[in-house]
Amino acid sequence: MNAHVNADMSPLDIALDPQPLLSVAGVGRFYGERIGCQGVSFDLWPGEVLGIVGESGSGKSTLLRCLAGIDRPDEGEVLFRGSGEPLDIYSVAEQERRRLMRTAWGIVHQNPRDGLRMDVSAGGNVGERLMDRGDRHYGKIRERALDWLSRVEITEDRIDDRPRQFSGGMQQRLQIARVLVSEPKLVFMDEPTGGLDVSVQARLLDLLRVLVRDLGLAAIIVTHDLAVARLLTDRLMVMKDGRVVEQGLTDQVLDDPHHAYTQLLTSAVLSV
Numbered sequence: 110m111n112a113h114v115n116a117d118m119s120p121l122d123i124a125l126d127p128q129p130l131l132s133v134a135g136v137g138r139f140y141g142e143r144i145g146c147q148g149v150s151f152d153l154w155p156g157e158v159l160g161i162v163g164e165s166g167s168g169k170s171t172l173l174r175c176l177a178g179i180d181r182p183d184e185g186e187v188l189f190r191g192s193g194e195p196l197d198i199y200s201v202a203e204q205e206r207r208r209l210m211r212t213a214w215g216i217v218h219q220n221p222r223d224g225l226r227m228d229v230s231a232g233g234n235v236g237e238r239l240m241d242r243g244d245r246h247y248g249k250i251r252e253r254a255l256d257w258l259s260r261v262e263i264t265e266d267r268i269d270d271r272p273r274q275f276s277g278g279m280q281q282r283l284q285i286a287r288v289l290v291s292e293p294k295l296v297f298m299d300e301p302t303g304g305l306d307v308s309v310q311a312r313l314l315d316l317l318r319v320l321v322r323d324l325g326l327a328a329i330i331v332t333h334d335l336a337v338a339r340l341l342t343d344r345l346m347v348m349k350d351g352r353v354v355e356q357g358l359t360d361q362v363l364d365d366p367h368h369a370y371t372q373l374l375t376s377a378v379l380s381v
């Protein structure tokens with residue numbers, strides 16, 4: 110957790126932090142003639158949770174992939190300030206970017222299969238991330254893996270099971286443990302509760318809310334579900350046709366939307 114961010118801080122306090130963790134300027138990505146996303150600029154501050162919402166095809170996933178180092182944008186830049194000087198994540202060597210992706214930030218995929226090693230045990234999935242960042246002491250790795258499995262409500266007797274022996278909700282919780290065990294500064298989540306039953310979703314959301322708050326994590330969460338955005342995020346960016354049409358504090362955007370498209374989105378949901 111950033112030394113000068115704590116759980117009692119409001120988003121406004123966090124905004125007073127002089128150094129954004131991520132600075133995004135004019136990011137755009139195109140698929141031939143089609144716009145994936147275009148002209149996206151914002152700063153993300155330590156400890157801040159940003160939601161990206163919009164209907165299907167509005168460019169949320171394209172943008173997230175550009176921000177997370179997965180797909181190089183065609184224009185604009187993404188600066189990450191892990192410690193010290195800001196780093197343009199697409200100007201560093203591929204190998205360095207991959208290292209950052211494994212250590213300084215984490216990605217929670219909608220489909221846990223994209224984020225887990227399906228042929229490796231639950232304990233191995235979590236422990237592997239610690240080895241990636243240089244931990245070598247087997248006893249300590251096992252202890253931390255167990256601690257994280259219990260935090261995501263996976264009991265010790267399942268440590269040797271493979272992810273495919275888990276339910277969808279358990280797989281998603283395992284993926285979250287695998288990402289968070291290495292104490293990333295920033296986490297990207299793409300529809301983290303998508304594809305799960307409503308009751309499983311509710312439990313997972315609750316778990317995510319507690320973890321994000323307790324760890325003081327900065328996160329960027331893509332969701333088409335405004336209730337998820339309401340519960341998890343401090344600030345919201347609304348996308349339409351690849352562009353950001355409105356952004357602001359989550360409650361303000363949802364309770365008093367200014368853009369006609371945001372009004373349409375919020376009115377389409379009975380209660381968020």
Ligand SMILES: Nc1ncnc2c1ncn2[C@@H]1O[C@H](COP(=O)(O)OP(=O)(O)OP(=O)(O)O)[C@@H](O)[C@H]1O
Pocket residue numbers: 140143144145146163164165166167168169170171172333
């Ligand atoms: N690999 C691709 N090739 C061509 N076009 C793509 C590709 N991926 C996305 N697009 C297009 O880019 C635009 C944005 O898509 P994107 O998947 O980012 O939207 P989204 O908001 O994440 O949608 P969803 O909520 O359905 O996942 C859409 O017009 C889509 O058709």
